[in-house]
Amino acid sequence: MSTETEQQTEAIGRWMEREDKFARLLDIKLESIKPGYACASLIVRPDMLNAVKVTQGGVTFTLADFAFAAASNSHGTTSLALSTTLSFPGSSQEGDRLIAEAREENSTRRTGLYTVEVKTEEGRLVGLFTGTVFRRSDKVTEWMKNKADPGS
Secondary structure (H helix, E strand, C coil), rough: CCCCHHHHHHHHHHHHHCCCCCHHHHCCCEEECCCCCCEEEEEECHHHHHCCCCCCCCHHHEEEHHHHHHHCCCCCCCEEEEEEEEEECCCCCCEEEEEEEEEEEEEEEEEEEEEEEEEEEECCCCCCCEEEEEEEEEEHHHHHHCCCCCCC
């Protein structure tokens, strides 16, 4: 049976999946979420390719960024990116299923450090992302209740 924390984390993740307009445009799916962890995926479509027929870097970045956002907000405190980097050790192509796994490496009251690996379904690494968040004072649940300005 799920604990209250796990239920809240799941609710936050599902809300983010539903409300992130760009993630919805790319048809990103939240596969799993736990405190400090998130896994998301997408299928590379023809409109996601660059001129040389590999996945456009912004698609890989967006998938990693969504997993990063879900993992960093999973604790319930609104967390926003301060800094991110993405390396592309490999490429993907049309039809590939990309899977991004975000893991919390360090967390304090005000910041969090995360790594995200983006791999093909076969396990080939195509993106290595690191990101730092700033944790604000407002709660994600305030945003979920549709408050116009929950604070900053």
